[in-house]
Amino acid sequence: MIVTIDGPAGSGKSTVARQLAQRLGFEFLDTGAMYRVVGLLWSQGERTDSAAIEVSRNVVIEFHDGRVSASGKDVTDEIRTEAASEAASIVAAIPEVRESMVRLQRLAASGRDIVTEGRDQGTVVFPKAERKFFLVAAPEERARRRFEDLRSKQTDSDPDVTEGDVLRQILERDQRDQNRDVAPLVPAEDAILIDTTQVDVETVITQLIERIQTPSR
Numbered sequence: 452m453i454v455t456i457d458g459p460a461g462s463g464k465s466t467v468a469r470q471l472a473q474r475l476g477f478e479f480l481d482t483g484a485m486y487r488v489v490g491l492l493w494s495q496g497e498r499t500d501s502a503a504i505e506v507s508r509n510v511v512i513e514f515h516d517g518r519v520s521a522s523g524k525d526v527t528d529e530i531r532t533e534a535a536s537e538a539a540s541i542v543a544a545i546p547e548v549r550e551s552m553v554r555l556q557r558l559a560a561s562g563r564d565i566v567t568e569g570r571d572q573g574t575v576v577f578p579k580a581e582r583k584f585f586l587v588a589a590p591e592e593r594a595r596r597r598f599e600d601l602r603s604k605q606t607d608s609d610p611d612v613t614e615g616d617v618l619r620q621i622l623e624r625d626q627r628d629q630n631r632d633v634a635p636l637v638p639a640e641d642a643i644l645i646d647t648t649q650v651d652v653e654t655v656i657t658q659l660i661e662r663i664q665t666p667s668r
Contacts, residue, residue: 452477452564454663455572458586459628459636460536460621461593463647467586467655468568474656475566475663480559481514482569482576483539485552487530488512488521490538503542507551531604533597533612533620540624543570544631570628573639582663585638586655588648590625594618 454477458464465483472479488510493503511522518527529535542548549571556576560567569576573583588596598614612620628636638644643662647655 452582452663453560453577453580454566454582454584454659455577455580455639455642456566456568456584456586456659457570457572457574457636457638457642458568459570459588459593459625461597462586462588463596463652463655464568464586466652467647467659468566470652471656471659472566474660475564477564477566480556480565480567481519482552482556482567482572484514484519484530485512485555486539486543486548486569487535488519488526489548489552490540490542491526491530491535492521493542494534494538500545500547503545504547504551507542507548512555528604533601533617537620537624540627544627544633546633549575549633570636571634573642574637575634578639583639583642584659584662585642585644586647587644588646590618590621592648594621597621 454471456464456468456471465481469479469481489503489507492506492510496502513520518525519530520526553576556567559565560577567577573580573585594614594617598612598617601612601617625636645655645658
């Protein structure tokens with residue numbers, strides 16, 4: 452079975468997807484980390500579309516015990532900065548980059564029970580997934596969550612941002628993701644919408660499990 456969880460930044464999809472996979476005994480596919488890896492490597496070199504495409508086609512992305520490596524180098528902390536998030540959003544708008552990532556994501560999920568999260572999992576990558584969810588939350592709440600996460604994982608590469616800065620970045624990314632020509636951020640027609648603004652993670656996971664275990668009509 453494939454379960455897709457899509458949604459904008461800060462909606463809680465990564466946390467929910469990871470814990471849901473554990474509860475179900477499924478594997479977890481962190482597609483956001485894949486785009487962050489490409490964005491990170493692209494931002495460290497020539498910032499052109501062709502450079503991003505080359506990175507996406509040649510980088511080897513691996514996940515081990517919660518860590519992420521890019522062609523053998525551990526980049527777990529580097530890809531969790533706001534700068535890497537911004538870079539990921541930019542390279543994700545390049546069609547050839549998305550083609551490379553979609554191919555890798557489908558390959559990773561082949562023949563497995565998997566929970567996958569991202570922005571186009573239910574619409575583009577796995578349009579025939581058995582269960583699809585789309586998480587939403589108020590922008591202010593999403594900014595608060597991202598800001599708290601940044602403060603708890605502060606690294607030297609993170610700028611000294613305020614919660615207002617994070618809100619602005621989230622709104623800008625929403626605009627990019629929703630209006631890009633390729634795989635825009637929209638719910639799949641058969642996705643179940645879950646508003647996480649005032650709901651804790653455990654409650655969201657319980658709701659998802661109930662939906663997953665309810666036979667399709």
